[in-house]
Amino acid sequence: xxxxxxxxxxxxxxxxxxxxxxxxxxxxxxxxxxxxxxxxxxxxxxxxxxxxxxxxxxxxxxxxxxxxxxxxxxxxxxxxxxxxxxxxxxxxxxxxxxxxxxxxxxxxxxxxxxxxxxxxxxxxxxxxxxxxxxxxxxxxxxxxxxxxxxxxxxxxxxxxxxxxxxxxxxxxxxxxxxxxxxxxxxxxxxxxxxxxxxxxxxxxxxxxxxxxxxxxxxxxxxxxxxxxxxxxxxxxxxxxxxxxxxx
Ligand SMILES: N[C@@H](CCC(=O)N[C@@H](CS)C(=O)NCC(=O)O)C(=O)O
Numbered sequence: 627x628x629x630x631x632x633x634x635x636x637x638x639x640x641x642x643x644x645x646x647x648x649x650x651x652x653x654x655x656x657x658x659x660x661x662x663x664x665x666x667x668x669x670x671x672x673x674x675x676x677x678x679x680x681x682x683x684x685x686x687x688x689x690x691x692x693x694x695x696x697x698x699x700x701x702x703x704x705x706x707x708x709x710x711x712x713x714x715x716x717x718x719x720x721x722x723x724x725x726x727x728x729x730x731x732x733x734x735x736x737x738x739x740x741x742x743x744x745x746x747x748x749x750x751x752x753x754x755x756x757x758x759x760x761x762x763x764x765x766x767x768x769x770x771x772x773x774x775x776x777x778x779x780x781x782x783x784x785x786x787x788x789x790x791x792x793x794x795x796x797x798x799x800x801x802x803x804x805x806x807x808x809x810x811x812x813x814x815x816x817x818x819x820x821x822x823x824x825x826x827x828x829x830x831x832x833x834x835x836x837x838x839x840x841x842x843x844x845x846x847x848x849x850x851x852x853x854x855x856x857x858x859x860x861x862x863x864x865x866x867x868x869x870x871x872x873x
Contacts, residue, residue, distance in 0.1 A: 650707075650725075651707060651708040652676065652678055652707075653670065653675065653677040653678070653705065653706075654677070654705070654706040654707070655667060655670065655677055655680065655703060655705050656693065656696065656702050656704040656706075657679055657680065657681055657682065657702055657703060657857075658681070658682050658683070658684040658685075658868045659684070659855070659858055659863070659865060659867050660819065660823070660868055660869055660870075661684060661868045661869075662703060662715040662751070662755065662816060663715065664816055664819065664850060665703070665715040665716070665718065665719055665812055665813055665816045666703050666705055666715060666722060667679070667853065667854060668812050668815070668816070668846060668847055669718065669722040669812050670722065670850075671846035671847075671850045671853065672729070672731060672812065672844075673723075673725075673726050673731065674846075675722070675725075675726065679853065679854070679857045681854070681857050681861040682863065683864055684864075684868035684871060685700065685868075686702060687700030687701075697713055699713060701713060703715050703718060705718050705721075715751060715816070716747045716813050717747075719747060719809040719810075719812050720732065722809070723808070730806065730808075731807070731809045731812075733803065733804050733810075737804065739803045742802075742803040742804075743803050743804060743809075746802050747809065747810050749788075749791070749814070750810070750814045750816065750817055751813070751817075754785065754789070754792075754817035755816070755817045755820060757781040757782075757784045758781070758782075758817065758820045758821055758824060760778070760781040761778045761781050761782050761785070762824065762869060764777040764778040765778040766869075766871070782824070785821065786826065786830075789830065789831070789834060792814060792831075792833075792834050793830075793831035793833050793834050796833035796834060796836075800837070800840065815838075815841040815847070818834070818837075818838045818841065819842075820869055823869035823870055824869065
């Protein structure tokens with residue numbers, strides 16, 4: 627039994643809820659406040675799909691050791707849906723979009739935008755989020771004698787250089803691909819959220835800054851923030867966003 631097994635149940639509109647409960651098992655999402663697990667949480671809110679949120683203190687590997695029995699990596703997100711278990715947030719965005727194609731958050735293989743869509747989903751973590759985790763680690767999470775301001779500065783610059791791809795794409799429209807909001811925007815949007823926590827927003831290009839404002843004004847984004855805050859309070863887990871934690 628993991629620490630937050632009781633979970634928080636987040637409701638969808640009643641008619642949709644009824645239909646989904648009959649046809650599909652409940653989605654369980656293991657989450658730390660504003661960690662990468664925010665990607666599937668935001669997706670679930672975009673889809674208005676019922677889910678159970680299991681909050682964990684950050685990092686679970688240290689503060690919720692029984693979670694290692696569920697995910698040996700000790701990382702969030704962990705998404706459990708029937709027999710399906712997933713630990714990659716970008717893949718979860720794709721999975722959730724594909725579960726509800728009628729919501730229009732995915733891109734079909736027959737669509738010319740399909741390759742670009744997959745590219746953004748993968749880029750969101752491998753290219754954009756990864757350098758930010760080095761900034762986080764070497765400015766906040768390591769003990770004082772192991773902090774490395776030069777590493778943090780270098781990887782902050784690396785991130786901003788990679789962000790040029792986002793700035794260029796937004797020269798063609800409001801969203802990254804397919805001419806509409808998709809799961810790729812959620813996945814990349816999380817990298818911007820993390821960069822914002824790290825104080826890098828003033829160095830975003832103008833189109834990226836406007837895009838970040840559009841993303842954070844989305845009602846589903848706001849609902850996801852509120853849901854994680856309430857669930858943290860209900861489950862006795864610190865409500866401070868994990869990127870803002872200081873040892
Ligand atoms: N590539 C994975 C990375 C998952 C990951 O590293 N999550 C971080 C939180 S953002 C974590 O759980 N860190 C805790 C640890 O490494 O112990 C994804 O996109 O979901």
